[in-house]
Amino acid sequence: MTAFAEPLVVAERRGPAGRLSDFFWKHPHLLLMIMLAPPLIWLGVVYLGSLFALLLQSFFSIDDFSGLINYEFTLSTYRQLLSETNLDIILRTVLMAATVTLASAVIAFPIAYYAARYAQGKWKVLFYLGVMLPLWSSYLVKIYAWKLILAKEGILTWFFEKLHLMWLLDAWLALPVVGGNSLSVSYTGTFIVFVYVWLPFMILPIQAALERVQGNLIEASSDLGGTPAQTFRYVLFPLALPGIVAGSIFTFSLTLGDYIIPQIVGSSRLFIGQAVYAQQGTAGNIPLAAAFTVVPIVIMGAYLFMAKRMGAFDAL
């Protein structure tokens, strides 16, 4: 027996690289720490630090006369934030974000459901391409393309004319608030472009959530007497809810912060993103700009808290 004895570790594994991997094998947490340290430092110091510094700005105020920042703790900037004009901006943005999120979820669900339940092989590839492709082209190009589509002389108007449905479009544009001179200068236009641009961010999380729902749960519900509507209500929807909430975090917060889409497509009335842009750029009022950025953070925090309270993450 001993005549054939080989050393425990084979020759190819005895070098310094082998000893190094032995060392990490014996100290698994060390390797984890080495891998995590750079991103944690980035996230903790650079990212959160700068965010914190920004938030701090909102507790300073600007000297109306000199335009210089007064580095004294004050809530006067927040008082300014809650003025009627600014509240108007906040309300407009939140309403837009909420409708965009709702519409995205309604449109995304069937697409995600098809992709998760039925699409296979090349159809699945086609789905991913279809969803991701718009993300590969420039955001600005897409928005300007939409401006042309929605313009009075645009293809959409032409389409309505050919279908003899101009009365419908005119009636819609005649409505207060959502209407306007043409779609490209109305809230409806802004809404359409927001939904178009953020839709992939809603589809993908819902699809991922539905992908994890075992097919036999749907069969089980049906077997126990659940009609398709009840199966959706009591099984499919609750299990997809974490995905819908994840998607809505994207669509909601992206809409809250965006300042390009409402500037190019829509009326001249401001959204939060535009207000921030204007305050820190033209007006040079960094404290007010910072206070404006606190709004989406607070809203998202409240939204997530409510979602958790309502059991949105129970299926995780």
Added chain:
Amino acid sequence: MTTAVLFDNVSRHFGAVRAVDGVNLEIAEGEFFAMLGPSGSGKTTCLRLMAGFEQPTGGHIEIFGETAEGVPPYRRSVNTVFQDYALFPHLSILDNVAYGLMVKGVGREERRKAAEDALAMVKLPGYGTRRPGQLSGGQRQRVALARALVNKPKVLLLDEPLGALDLKLREQMQEELKSLQKSLGITFVFVTHDQGEALSMADRIAVFNDGRIQQLGRPEDVYKQPKTRFVADFVGSSNVLPQKLCQRLGLTAPFASLRPEAIAIAQPVDGALSLSGTVAAHSFLGAVNRVVVDVDGARVAVASPAALAVPALGSPVTISFAAHELHPMEDA
């Protein structure tokens, strides 16, 4: 006797694949019926046809005299215990069990009471507030059973419900299922690939292969008198004697089956039949020794009581068995 489930020449083809191919069967009310076969034999598809998850491409299905084709699963008074239980992960155990009653509009208090009774019946009282993820495999299995039985189905379908349990638990559940079925009087249709499970639990067994029923009968008959080579091989581990041995033993059939436990390593007595060969292999199986005897190139397994001495490898032996233990078979 009322017929619970009737299959009249039922087929389910998926393109060129004949998952179920011309199956006829009649399951009586209150019967414990097992569908046994290897994976892909069509037994699970038959179960899904009864549940309504599949529609037949040919033939006719009746459940308690009513045509089942075109009736969706949620309108059938048939419930299923799924192979991997399919408990709703986002609902508590109580809500899982009460689900069937909830979707049918039974009041909150009434369904809570019914669900608690059902949980008590499967010996899980007080587990209602937990989540499926907090239960062991055996417990989840019981919850799945309670969730189906709380609806008082006319037929309970069980799709390999014990497959994921360990041996000890499986044996215990087999007994409990059997006694539950007896006390409730509900028709059970049980799909399994485990022949021991089918033999020990079922009133009747249908042995499936390639989408067809190979044999349908009481467990003893299927076990002792397999009709085809497939059944002989799949149900237990019968020896299939080839034609030349059949001729030597005076049979006209092309094949014959012979159970290992029906053979003794001894000289024949009282007109018993015998063959001689050499010992090719043996292994210790606990209660018995499995001795493989080579008879002119055909290998015959013998279950020899462990108390008896095992002949040495290569030594010549005579094996004997009563003539009635030899069952002629068709070739299939």
